[in-house]
Every structure is written in structure tokens, then in C-alpha cells.
Amino acid sequence: xxxxxxxxxxxxxxxxxxxxxxxxxxxxxxxxxxxxxxxxxxxxxxxxxxxxxxxxxxxxxxxxxxxxxxxxxxxxxxxxxxxxxxxxxxxxxxxxxxxxxxxxxxxxxxxxxxxxxxxxxxxxxxxxxxxxxxxxxxxxxxxxxxxxxxxxxxxxxxxxxxxxxxxxxxxxxxxxxxxxxxxxxxxxxxxxxxxxxxxxxxxxxxxxxxxxxxxxxxxxxxxxxxxxxxxxxxxxxxxxxxxxxxxxxxxxxxxxxxxxxxxxxx
Amino acid sequence: xxxxxxxxxxxxxxxxxxxxxxxxxxxxxxxxxxxxxxxxxxxxxxxxxxxxxxxxxxxxxxxxxxxxxxxxxxxxxxxxxxxxxxxxxxxxxxxxxxxxxxxxxxxxxxxxxxxxxxxxxxxxxxxxxxxxxxxxxxxxxxxxxxxxxxxxxxxxxxxxxxxxxxxxxxxxxxxxxxxxxxxxxxxxxxxxxx
Numbered sequence: 001x002x003x004x005x006x007x008x009x010x011x012x013x014x015x016x017x018x019x020x021x022x023x024x025x026x027x028x029x030x031x032x033x034x035x036x037x038x039x040x041x042x043x044x045x046x047x048x049x050x051x052x053x054x055x056x057x058x059x060x061x062x063x064x065x066x067x068x069x070x071x072x073x074x075x076x077x078x079x080x081x082x083x084x085x086x087x088x089x090x091x092x093x094x095x096x097x098x099x100x101x102x103x104x105x106x107x108x109x110x111x112x113x114x115x116x117x118x119x120x121x122x123x124x125x126x127x128x129x130x131x132x133x134x135x136x137x138x139x140x141x142x143x144x145x146x147x148x149x150x151x152x153x154x155x156x157x158x159x160x161x162x163x164x165x166x167x168x169x170x171x172x173x174x175x176x177x178x179x180x181x182x183x184x185x186x187x188x189x190x191x192x193x194x195x196x197x198x199x200x201x202x203x204x205x206x207x208x209x210x211x212x213x214x215x216x217x218x219x220x221x222x223x224x225x226x227x228x229x230x231x232x233x234x235x236x237x238x239x240x241x242x243x244x245x246x247x248x249x250x251x252x253x254x255x256x257x258x259x260x261x262x263x264x265x266x
Numbered sequence: 267x268x269x270x271x272x273x274x275x276x277x278x279x280x281x282x283x284x285x286x287x288x289x290x291x292x293x294x295x296x297x298x299x300x301x302x303x304x305x306x307x308x309x310x311x312x313x314x315x316x317x318x319x320x321x322x323x324x325x326x327x328x329x330x331x332x333x334x335x336x337x338x339x340x341x342x343x344x345x346x347x348x349x350x351x352x353x354x355x356x357x358x359x360x361x362x363x364x365x366x367x368x369x370x371x372x373x374x375x376x377x378x379x380x381x382x383x384x385x386x387x388x389x390x391x392x393x394x395x396x397x398x399x400x401x402x403x404x405x406x407x408x409x410x411x412x413x414x415x416x417x418x419x420x421x422x423x424x425x426x427x428x429x430x431x432x433x434x435x436x437x438x439x440x441x442x443x444x445x446x447x448x449x450x451x452x453x454x455x456x457x458x459x460x
Contacts, residue, residue, distance in 0.1 A: 023303065023304065026303075026304040026305055027304045028304055028307075028310045028313070028314070030313075039312040039313075039316075040309060040310075040312055040313055041312055041313045041316040041317070042313050043313075043317070044310070044313055044314075044317070046310070046313070046314050046317065047313065047314070047317035047321070050317050050318060050321040050322070051317075051321055053321070053325075054321045054322070054324060054325040054328075057325070058325060058328050058329075058333075061329070061333045061337075062332065062333065065333070065336050065337055065340060068336070068339070068340050068343075069340075070343065070344055070347060072340075076340075079333075079337060080337060080340065080341060083334075083337045083338075083341070084341070102334065103326065103329050103330035103334045104326065106329055106333075106334060107322070107325055107326040107329045107330075110325075110329070111322060111325060127314075127318075129305065130304070130305045130310075130314060131305050131306065132305070132310075132311045132314050132315060133314055133318055136314075136315055136318055136319075137318075137322075140322075194305065198305065
């Protein structure tokens with residue numbers, strides 16, 4: 001696979017990384033190369049951050065609740081608040097029957113939110129900035145909806161595409177619209193998260209790059225660099241909001257889709 | 267060293283910051299070309315999917331087995347404890363209300379009793395004063411009667427003397443005027459005048 005010309009590429013890329021390249025942060029580099037059956041399943045920086053997310057979140061949830069205090073400590077409050085936040089979200093959308101999906105929605109919410117937040121640290125990798133990850137999570141949600149829907153309601157699940165009270169003449173049109181909207185769900189769900197993370201990180205990097213480039217231009221440049229620096233600070237705050245908001249949106253939509261699986265006829 | 271793929275792959279991490287995958291896709295400086303955009307590089311999909319499945323799967327199992335039951339127990343215990351405390355508080359409040367009601371009852375009874383006692387003593391005092399007043403009045407009445415009868419007696423006595431005084435006075439005047447006086451005529455005149 002590897003050609004001699006790649007060495008030149010690598011050299012060029014190292015050089016490019018020294019300059020400001022907003023895309024560089026999304027590169028996936030193998031740390032431990034693993035090949036199984038012709039597939040490259042190397043342990044990469046992306047995999048490393050997945051492990052970091054899971055370990056950090058898992059340890060936090062485990063040790064913050066280890067005391068099982070009646071009056072919670074601050075850390076235990078954070079765990080409890082996230083639990084109750086997701087629980088009320090799911091209960092509102094899917095009712096008490098939906099609570100059987102709670103561990104699933106809670107895992108998705110925590111994973112996506114911690115992934116988004118960890119990605120905000122400089123030099124850290126943001127796993128949700130890759131479409132394949134968000135698409136896999138979205139397909140997991142839709143797959144759960146479809147499998148549970150058919151297992152629970154059989155072909156009654158298809159009532160999801162036939163809204164009640166629609167005139168028969170309009171049915172073909174409405175049903176086709178419903179089918180298209182259902183099929184576009186995983187796409188919109190994954191692209192929304194992916195694009196938000198990607199755009200946010202690129203914007204941050206571009207403005208941070210202005211700071212560096214202007215700073216290299218002498219005193220006047222340094223004075224001018226104050227503006228993009230202020231912009232980077234403001235954007236970081238915005239991205240913090242976006243990170244939490246997109247995790248919330250992902251979880252809310254998950255809850256609503258799961259509600260469809262529980263009650264297909266609307 | 268970079269001639270065989272296997273060595274090349276292993277050597278990649280050593281060259282810090284270098285990206286093998288983007289390089290395998292597009293010759294040239296991949297980072298600046300659309301085809302080398304890392305999120306759309308299918309060569310990394312398998313690795314990401316596998317590691318996502320492993321990490322997220324373990325995460326899900328850990329949360330489902332350990333964290334969710336634990337947090338659920340904590341919250342349930344707290345909700346139960348709060349309910350218990352609320353019940354206890356409601357019971358205590360009921361007791362306090364009953365005590366207040368009993369106190370109010372006793373207070374109003376005591377007030378009524380005090381009123382009754384006051385009324386009674388007022389009545390007694392009034393009655394006593396009344397009898398005392400009546401006795402004094404009767405006494406005064408009696409004294410008044412006695413005084414009146416004495417006045418009447420004195421008046422009657424005085425009236426009896428008035429005739430004689432008038433006669434003697436009249437006869438003395440007549441004698442002075444006429445020289446002599448007819449006693450019977452004077453007496454008759456005094457009588458008719460009196």
C-alpha cells in the first residue's frame with residue numbers, strides 16, 4: 001500500500017501542520033496498526049479518544065456515585081442531574097414505556113456530549129467530527145427503532161407511515177412523504193452532529209490561525225491579532241454551547257424516534 | 267524501510283504528526299484537496315466503526331449494569347426518604363393543630379367562665395347597693411315624715427297664737443285711735459279677716 005512517494009507527502013504534511021491547516025485536526029493516525037481479514041482496524045487517535053471518552057465518563061459516573069449519599073456531593077449531583085435530565089426527556093417523549101430504552105439513550109447522550117466537550121481541548125481529537133461515527137450512532141438509533149418496532153407491533157409498525165384521518169386520495173402522496181422523511185432521519189441525525197462539530201472546529205482553527213499569522217507580522221500585526229483572539233475566545237464559548245446542545249438534540253431526537261417505535265400510529 | 271507495507275504501517279507512528287491514511291488516498295498534499303478530507307476517507311471507516319462498536323458497547327453495558335441501577339437506587343431512596351419526611355411533617359403538623367385547637371377551646375371556656383363570674387359579682391354588688399340605697403331612702407322617708415309632722419304641729423300652734431296676737435294688736439291700735447275698744451267686735455273682725 002505504501003509507496004515511496006508517500007514519504008514526500010508525509011514530509012509535506014508535517015510542514016503543512018506547522019503552518020495553519022484547519023483540516024489537519026481531523027486526520028486519523030494509527031497508533032497500533034491492526035489488520036484483520038484485509039481490513040485496517042488499527043488503534044488510531046480516534047479510537048484512543050473513544051477509549052478516553054468511555055473511561056473518563058465511566059470513571060466519573062462510577063466514583064461520583066460511589067458514596068450513594070442521601071445528600072449528594074457536587075460530583076454526585078452532576079451524575080444525578082444528567083440521569084434525571086435524560087430520564088425526563090425520555091419520559092416526556094416516549095412515556096413510561098419508553099424507560100426501557102433509558103440505558104441506551106443515557107449512553108448515547110453521555111457519549112456524544114463528552115465526545116463533543118473533550119474535542120474542544122486544543123490538540124484533542126473530536127470523534128464526533130467524523131461522519132462515520134455519527135452515522136453509526138444514528139443507524140444504531142434507527143436500527144433499534146425498526147427492530148423493536150417490528151418485534152413489538154409486527155406489520156402494525158408500518159402504520160407509522162399511514163397517518164390516521166387522511167383522505168384515501170391523498171394516501172399515496174402522504175405515505176411516500178412519510179417514507180422519505182423516515183429514511184432521511186439517520187442522515188439528518190448524523191449530519192447535524194457531524195457538521196456542527198466539523199464547522200465549529202474549523203472556524204476555531206481558522207481564527208486561531210489568524211492570531212498566529214498576524215502575530216508573526218511584527219508589532220502592528222500583534223495589535224491586530226487581538227481581534228481574532230477575542231473571536232477565538234467567543235467562539236470557544238459558543239462551541240461549548242454547541243457541544244452540549246448537539247448532544248441534547250441528538251438525545252431528544254433519539255427519544256422521539258423511539259416513541260415512534262413504541263406507538264407507531266400517530 | 268518504507269518499501270513493504272507492513273513496515274511502513276508500523277513506522278508511521280514514529281514519524282510524529284504524519285498521516286498515513288490521508289496519504290494513501292490522494293497523492294500530493296492531501297490536506298488541501300477535497301478527496302483527502304479526512305472525515306470522507308473510507309479507509310478509516312472500518313477502524314472507526316470497530317472501535318466505536320467496542321468502546322460504545324462496553325460503555326453501554328457498564329452504564330446499563332452498574333451506573334443506571336445505582337443512580338436509580340440513589341434517587342429512589344431519596345424520593346422515599348423525602349416522602350417519609352413529608353409524612354412525618356404532616357403528622358406532626360396535625361398534632362400541633364390539634365394542640366392549638368384544644369388550647370383555643372380551653373381559652374374560650376376560661377373567658378366564658380371569667381365573664382360569668384364577673385357578671386355574677388357585678389349583679390351581687392348591684393343588688394347590695396340597691397338594698398342599701400332602699401334602706402337609706404326608707405330611713406330618710408321616715409325622718410322626712412317626722413319633720414313634716416313636727417312642722418305641721420308647730421305651724422298649727424303658731425296659727426292658733428296668730429288670732430290672739432292680731433286681736434290684741436288690733437285692740438291696741440283701735441284704743442290708740444278711738445280711745446276704747448270693743449273686744450268682741452274686734453275678735454269677730456279678726457276672725458273674718460283671718
